[in-house]
Amino acid sequence: MKDIYIKNRKASFDFELLDTFTAGIQLLGTEIKSIRHGRASLNEAYCLFLGDELFVRSMHVDEYEFGSDNNHDPKRDKKLLLQRQELGRLHKKVTEKGLTIVPLALFINDKGLAKLKIALGQGKKTHDKRDSIRDKDSKRDLARLKKTFG
Numbered sequence: 001m002k003d004i005y006i007k008n009r010k011a012s013f014d015f016e017l018l019d020t021f022t023a024g025i026q027l028l029g030t031e032i033k034s035i036r037h038g039r040a041s042l043n044e045a046y047c048l049f050l051g052d053e054l055f056v057r058s059m060h061v062d063e064y065e066f067g068s069d070n071n072h073d074p075k076r077d078k079k080l081l082l083q084r085q086e087l088g089r090l091h092k093k094v095t096e097k098g099l100t101i102v103p104l105a106l107f108i109n110d111k112g113l114a115k116l117k118i119a120l121g122q123g124k125k126t127h128d129k130r131d132s133i134r135d136k137d138s139k140r141d142l143a144r145l146k147k148t149f150g
Contacts, residue, residue: 011104018120023082027114034061040062044058047100056103103116
């Protein structure tokens with residue numbers, strides 16, 4: 001069985017990541033089968049509180065190709081499973097400081113369970129994004145020089 005690790009590539013570019021958590025996801029049978037085939041996307045996904053529970057919204061999980069008419073909705077909200085203390089701490093920080101909970105990666109752990117790596121993030125300003133691009137370019141150039149002359 002191949003390793004499944006689906007990343008949200010734009011998360012670290014758009015947000016300054018402060019604290020990370022690993023959460024379980026409440027999935028339907030056809031959703032986990034589709035994820036095991038690597039057919040999911042976190043590009044537009046975000047997390048929000050509905051009442052006391054944390055959900056991930058706009059995480060796209062393709063319909064399972066061998067599913068019957070009982071297949072799942074590809075964009076349905078999925079409940080995240082965290083301990084009560086972690087949920088309380090996240091809810092407090094999101095409401096007080098205006099921070100955002102960003103999904104970083106979706107993976108299958110050693111026990112075969114789907115997990116979502118989430119982070120508490122603060123949105124970057126445009127000049128911060130330019131600094132990130134400049135740093136990334138300089139690191140790439142240094143690596144290229146080391147490879148050439150090194």
